[in-house]
Amino acid sequence: MSAITTDAPQSTLSRIIAAGTHQRVLAFASLIVLLIGFSVASPNFMQTSNMLAILQATSVNGVLAIAVTLVIITGGIDLSVGTMMTFCAVITGVVLTYAGLPLMFGVIAAVLTGALCGACSGTFVAKMAIPPFIATLGMMLILKGLSLVISGTRPIYFNDTPGFSEISRGSLIGEIIPSVPIPNGVLILFIVAAVTAYILNRTVLGRYCFALGSNEESVRLSGVNTDRWKIAIYALAGSIVGIAGLLIASRLNSAQPALGLGYELEAIAAVVIGGTSLSGGRGSILGSLIGALIMAVLTNGLRVLSVAQEWQTVVTGAIIILAVYADMMRRNKTT
Amino acid sequence: MLSRRTLVGALSASIALASAPAANAQEKIYIPLISKGFQHQFWQAVKSGADQAAEEFGVRITFEGPDNETMVDRQIDMLAAALANKPAAIGFAALDSQAAIPLLRQASEAGIPIIAFDSGVDSDIPMSTATTDNVAAAALAADKMAEFLGGTGTVAVVAHDQTSRTGIDRRDGFLNQIASEYPNIEVVSVQYGAGDQLQSTEVAKAILTANPGLGGMFGTNEGSAIGIVNAVREMGSVGVTIIGYDSGKAQTDAIREGLMAGAITQNPVGIGYETVKAAIAAMNGETLPAIIDTGFYYYDQSNIDNAEIQAVLYD
Numbered sequence: 001m002s003a004i005t006t007d008a009p010q011s012t013l014s015r016i017i018a019a020g021t022h023q024r025v026l027a028f029a030s031l032i033v034l035l036i037g038f039s040v041a042s043p044n045f046m047q048t049s050n051m052l053a054i055l056q057a058t059s060v061n062g063v064l065a066i067a068v069t070l071v072i073i074t075g076g077i078d079l080s081v082g083t084m085m086t087f088c089a090v091i092t093g094v095v096l097t098y099a100g101l102p103l104m105f106g107v108i109a110a111v112l113t114g115a116l117c118g119a120c121s122g123t124f125v126a127k128m129a130i131p132p133f134i135a136t137l138g139m140m141l142i143l144k145g146l147s148l149v150i151s152g153t154r155p156i157y158f159n160d161t162p163g164f165s166e167i168s169r170g171s172l173i174g175e176i177i178p179s180v181p182i183p184n185g186v187l188i189l190f191i192v193a194a195v196t197a198y199i200l201n202r203t204v205l206g207r208y209c210f211a212l213g214s215n216e217e218s219v220r221l222s223g224v225n226t227d228r229w230k231i232a233i234y235a236l237a238g239s240i241v242g243i244a245g246l247l248i249a250s251r252l253n254s255a256q257p258a259l260g261l262g263y264e265l266e267a268i269a270a271v272v273i274g275g276t277s278l279s280g281g282r283g284s285i286l287g288s289l290i291g292a293l294i295m296a297v298l299t300n301g302l303r304v305l306s307v308a309q310e311w312q313t314v315v316t317g318a319i320i321i322l323a324v325y326a327d328m329m330r331r332n333k334t335t
Numbered sequence: 336m337l338s339r340r341t342l343v344g345a346l347s348a349s350i351a352l353a354s355a356p357a358a359n360a361q362e363k364i365y366i367p368l369i370s371k372g373f374q375h376q377f378w379q380a381v382k383s384g385a386d387q388a389a390e391e392f393g394v395r396i397t398f399e400g401p402d403n404e405t406m407v408d409r410q411i412d413m414l415a416a417a418l419a420n421k422p423a424a425i426g427f428a429a430l431d432s433q434a435a436i437p438l439l440r441q442a443s444e445a446g447i448p449i450i451a452f453d454s455g456v457d458s459d460i461p462m463s464t465a466t467t468d469n470v471a472a473a474a475l476a477a478d479k480m481a482e483f484l485g486g487t488g489t490v491a492v493v494a495h496d497q498t499s500r501t502g503i504d505r506r507d508g509f510l511n512q513i514a515s516e517y518p519n520i521e522v523v524s525v526q527y528g529a530g531d532q533l534q535s536t537e538v539a540k541a542i543l544t545a546n547p548g549l550g551g552m553f554g555t556n557e558g559s560a561i562g563i564v565n566a567v568r569e570m571g572s573v574g575v576t577i578i579g580y581d582s583g584k585a586q587t588d589a590i591r592e593g594l595m596a597g598a599i600t601q602n603p604v605g606i607g608y609e610t611v612k613a614a615i616a617a618m619n620g621e622t623l624p625a626i627i628d629t630g631f632y633y634y635d636q637s638n639i640d641n642a643e644i645q646a647v648l649y650d
Contacts, residue, residue: 044420053415060408157433169437248408252434258405303416306365306397309373 026330027274027290030323034294038301045304052182054293054300059168059185060085060248062292064267065274066196067240069288070233072271073200075213075280076125076132078234080117080139081241082263086256087143088113088245093156093255096164103163110249111242117143118238122231144260151257158253168250185247189289192243197285199236209233213280270295273323294319363395366614367417368426368607369410370400371453376649377581377603381453384607385426392615394423398607407431414438424448424614432457448617452610454500463623465609467601469501472631473508473555476578476599477517479633480551483576483596487519488550491542493563495530495556502527505555505580523549528562532585535562536569543572551576557583560598564589582648590639597635602647605629 039046064081071078088110096106117139124135158164167184174181200206208229211219220226249255274291276283298319302312368385372378382398389396397417401409407430415438417425425442427449429435439449439460451461480490492509496502506525513520524542528535535554539562543549552575554560560579564586567575579586579598589595606629613623634644 042420047419050416050419053412053419057412057415155431159433251411252407252431254407254431254433256405256407256431259407261405262402299412300416300419303399303413304419306395306420308397309399 026326027287027294027323031290031294031297034297034301038297038304041301042304045301048180050300050304052186054296055186056168056183056251057300058292058296059183059189060244060251061263061266061270061295062189062289063192063240063244063247064263065270065288065292066193066285067237067244068264068267069271069274069276069283069285070196070200070209070237070240071132072268072276072278073209073213073280073283074230074233075216076230076234077136077268077278078121078237079133079136079264080121080143081237081244081267082260083140083144083147084114084117084238084241084260085245085248085263086258086260087117087147088242089249089255090147090151090156090257092246092249093158094150096158096161097156100160103161106161106164107167107246110246111239114242114245115235115239118241119231119235121238122234125234126227126230140261140264147255147257147260151255153257155254155256158249158255165250165253168247185251188243188247192240193285193289196240200285205229205232205236210281213282215281266295267292269320273320275327294323363393364423364615364618365395365397365420366424366426366611367397367399367420367422368452368610369413369417369428370398371404371410371428371430373398373400373402376583380603380647380649381607381610384604384609385611386607387604388608388611392611394611394615396611400428401430404430407434411435411438414442418442418445418447422447424450424618426450426452426610426614427456427461428453429456436460448614450610450613450617450623452606462617463613463625463627465606465613465627465629467606467631468626468628469504470508470511471628472580472599472601473505473553474512475631475633476553476580477509477512479597480553480576480578481513481517481520484520484550486517489521489523489546489548490551490553491524491546491549492522492526493535493539493542493552493554493559494525494527495535495559497527502555509553509555520550528559530556530558532558532561532565535559536565537562539563539566540570543567543570543575549575551578553577554579557581557586560595561585561589564595567594582650584650587639587648587650590634590636593636597633600632600634600644600647602630602632603649604647 064085067081068078091113092106092110095101095109121136121139124130125132170184171181172184173187200209212226212230216226270291271288272278273294274287276287298316299312302315370378370381378400385396385398399413410430411434414435425447428451436458439456439458442449443460449461451464453466455464455466492506494502494506510522513522523546526538526542528538535558539552543566552563554563557580563577567577577595579595582600586595586598590597609627609629613627617623632644632647638644
């Protein structure tokens with residue numbers, strides 16, 4: 001294991017970062033174009049309150065996209081993130097509202113629950129060799145069902161936990177600089193993005209994440225316990241999903257047990273728009289963050305322009321296909 | 336290379352620009368309606384009522400709702416986007432009152448009147464709520480049931496749930512009317528089928544098995560009513576008077592066949608219409624009643640094809 005960590009992936013790593021940078025510039029450019037386009041189209045789009053609404057809308061999907069990015073880079077997929085997020089929120093509700101424990105325990109419970117669920121998915125994939133699509137599809141349904149069972153199909157409210165809604169709705173930045181009341185949920189999104197990007201690009205875990213996605217067999221043949229690393233990556237992704245669970249629960253001041261289905265696809269869409277390859281081995285956290293922002297800007301912008309809802313859906317679908325196509329064309333030219 | 340990628344953005348921006356003139360050309364009063372749903376027939380009927388009022392009063396409306404009734408956060412994002420357009424008033428049907436209150440408060444502080452519709456909002460922020468008087472509608476169902484039974488016999492209720500406002504109001508509206516007006520009718524069972532057709536079928540079959548000679552059954556929404564119809568059909572029970580709620584093809588078919596005696600229908604078109612009308616009144620500073628009853632009808636074989644009834648039924 002130590003042989004690999006010394007020098008071998010160093011050159012591949014730098015190539016990956018270089019490729020990623022290029023991709024991010026492109027994604028970032030389309031984000032800017034969208035922002036300018038909508039601003040020109042509607043005077044109501046570029047307002048502080050609307051920008052904050054977009055950021056707030058990005059926070060949950062952004063955190064989910066970051067979690068899925070990790071799994072996708074290993075060459076896997078995680079369909080369970082939406083319902084896992086709900087499950088973590090419900091467990092937080094049990095800890096805070098039913099058991100009446102202090103806020104900190106709720107936060108820890110959410111992250112641990114996520115990590116545990118992630119570790120389960122990882123074990124199914126690594127040890128039992130179930131394809132990630134199937135393993136996480138199973139987890140998606142298991143967690144959806146468990147959320148309904150535990151909550152008795154009713155929302156769990158957090159009215160008895162002072163400060164809980166501040167996790168997402170409050171604004172620490174706004175207390176320092178009152179003119180930009182960026183909600184804490186957005187702050188948390190950026191912190192999660194920064195920490196995950198660091199783990200992915202600067203630690204052994206991150207290096208194995210890319211290596212597993214590029215060529216799992218050769219990593220295994222060089223004596224690495226790939227199963228263990230894979231489980232660790234799924235667990236890390238799970239704990240990030242736990243944070244998303246906290247964010248959505250705090251934003252709604254309640255754990256909504258039926259929510260969650262469909263959110264995994266939006267997270268995957270954000271990842272793909274951000275230039276992460278679904279075949280694994282390549283991707284970036286910043287890209288996924290920008291992908292999530294593009295989705296939120298697009299949705300909000302079309303709404304502000306009062307585009308009929310049917311057409312909003314059509315446009316969003318078309319953008320996803322165009323984004324991936326443009327990315328593929330670019331890659332074909334470079335290789 | 337860069338241009339390929341920006342193409343994506345440019346395309347969406349041009350879509351944005353293309354649709355912009357439509358949004359800005361007419362300086363009409365703008366009233367967004369944020370609904371609980373969008374693609375169900377019921378909500379499309381609400382939308383058509385709102386469109387009708389918009390045309391009549393010369394205002395511009397938009398009608399949006401999340402893909403399903405679990406997406407509480409998506410509904411809040413819709414509300415946030417609607418606020419960005421500085422609307423004159425807002426129509427809102429809350430999926431979860433609590434989650435929406437911070438934004439609703441923000442709107443009301445900005446002087447934007449809010450009209451709740453369908454199920455309302457548990458708060459004093461909305462100036463009025465346009466909704467069906469479910470208690471009165473269910474009481475009418477009880478009256479019709481008593482008429483069929485000749486004022487004596489046994490009845491059972493299959494309700495959709497015991498927690499939602501509509502579930503509670505329809506159940507209690509029916510039960511209270513029976514208790515106060517028809518002392519010789521006995522309610523033998525009230526059970527819940529989650530509004531799910533299959534689950535309601537099982538519940539209704541259990542009731543029929545446990546109560547031979549049952550005189551009548553009331554289903555509190557579309558799924559519950561269809562469940563009762565299925566149960567009677569599967570068990571071949573005779574002599575059970577069925578009264579349903581809302582419409583939908585299975586229910587209207589059962590009424591045409593004579594298997595179901597009749598049903599209560601809400602007036603979704605009226606809900607949409609009254610919401611927009613109330614929003615305009617609120618905007619002009621008129622005082623509004625706390626509840627605007629949008630009406631309901633009882634329909635059966637005799638009047639199902641009347642224009643008035645057909646206008647509020649959906650398949």
